Amino acid sequence: MSKAIVLHAHGGVDNLHWEERDPGRPGAGEALIRHEAVGVNFIDIYHRTGLYPLPALPAVLGMEGAGIVLAVGEGVTEVQPGQRVAYAGRPIGAYAEERCIPARRLVPLPDAIPTRMAAAMMLRGMTARYLLHGCYPVRQGTTLLVHAAAGGVGSMLVPWACHLGATVIGTAGSPEKREKALAAGCHHVIDYRTGGVAARIRELTDGRGVDVVYDSVGQATFMDSLDCLRPMGTMVSFGQSSGAVPPFDPGVLAARGSLFLTRPSLMHYTERREDLLAHAADLFDVVARGVVSVHIDQSWPLAQVAEAHTALESRRTTGTMVLDV
Ligand code: NDP
The missing domain is CATH 3.40.50.720 (NAD(P)-binding Rossmann-like Domain)
Incomplete structure (x- = not known):
């Protein structure tokens, strides 16, 4: 059994509860991963308050994370156990020590990208990429x-x-x-x-x-x-x-x-696997070359995610942030 932040009802940060939750075994096409760190994004606030509807409650929030693959289900070819990986986007469920996730959403991490940094940059960084190249040809x-x-x-x-x-x-x-x-x-x-x-x-x-x-x-x-x-x-x-x-x-x-x-939404720009990998590759490239720096200006333990939400929605944060697992 591992632990996760569980939302039972939409509302304020008091509705985020640190509870035991079985991550399950990976089904066909899925990977079980152990997070090293998890991202916190504004969309998590929209999910918490109900501004963006969730398919069901209770739910584990969170759209971004990075860690290591513990096991894979039948038919998985994208990643293998022991590999460092990161992801951003649906399905939600990142606020957990361990989770199962469709393997096609996972991106293997190159040596130049530390795992914790990946958890802080995947969602915002791939967003920057599609904004600059997909929404308008910035040059x-x-x-x-x-x-x-x-x-x-x-x-x-x-x-x-x-x-x-x-x-x-x-x-x-x-x-x-x-x-x-x-x-x-x-x-x-x-x-x-x-x-x-x-x-x-x-x-x-x-x-x-x-x-x-x-x-x-x-x-x-x-x-x-x-x-x-x-x-x-x-x-x-x-x-x-x-x-x-x-x-x-x-x-x-x-x-x-x-x-x-x-x-626009990042989800559409990275829905197809080839697009996801292209966005991630461009992001890894600009970060590895020092073109883009990842400023992890705030961090909290995963169990204290409520503080992260409060800081983000009250305009107190700069740069990016992670929850350490
Ligand atoms: P930010 O770190 O940009 O934090 C939000 C910032 O918005 C605040 O720090 C503040 O900066 C500014 N702001 C202005 N008015 C308010 C207000 N009333 N309440 C709170 N903040 C305010 O957040 P993220 O980088 O996580 O996300 C930025 C935005 O991009 C979010 O709206 C998010 O939903 C969106 N997003 C959309 C994606 C997409 O694909 N469509 C993907 C990723 C993010 P200041 O103090 O300087 O005004």
Whole structure:
């Protein structure tokens, strides 16, 4: 028997319970893994509160982890016992010492990537990859805006975008976070708590607007983000840390210059195994070469996941974070 964080009912962090739970034996196509560390992501908060519905309760939350393969079920060819592996995405269930998971979701780790680092970077790092290559072709000459630039996704996306040759403008909610965003490579950082982001973007881009906005903040920034774009620019609304974006009239996109809008999910960009492996390989490459640094600015023991949720949702975190198992 091993232990896991179990959610019996949607709600606050008090609903997360550290309990004994049998991980079971791996069925056909599955692997049993022992986690060394587990990631904490904003989507875990949405699952806890019920903003994103879960198939059933009780449930073990968590979308990201890394560890070692203990055993594999019938027909598994992707990994073998003893191998270091990591994953990000469905099915949920990472907040556990041990778990069974479809082997096709596991990525073997190269020597250059420590297991604990992998647990902190897979979800946010592969997200940065599809945002930069899948949602908009960021390249030399692209000018982009990334909100929450000192956050988990932001702190990986910023240096990666710079490496591709983009001019990167970030927003951040405190002086300390603005320093971190600059250190990550932002060419300009805007304090978005005082407003006026669109006007500042016009100043910084000679009135043109940016090619693409990466907006994970949602409700608080969505409409202003549209005002930051050049005609035919692309709005990537990929999260809702401040709350869900209210319904709006698509005519708004025409009025602001025939804008493009996408609301993507990592799950779709990495659903096929070849896409998952391609995203992971690119991420391992930029991390191993030092293009992107993984800042594990916070960590807690898995049993104290409630503290991690509280810190993340109250805007106290920077960079990425892990739960040690
Ligand atoms: P972050 O580390 O970016 O943390 C969220 C940050 O958002 C905060 O630190 C804060 O930065 C900013 N923020 C602004 N307003 C609020 C608010 N009202 N409450 C809380 N935070 C606020 O988190 P992650 O890196 O884990 O995720 C970033 C976002 O990206 C999330 O919305 C997540 O759901 C989304 N995401 C989407 C994916 C997808 O495929 N669609 C995949 C991965 C993540 P500051 O203080 O600087 O304002």
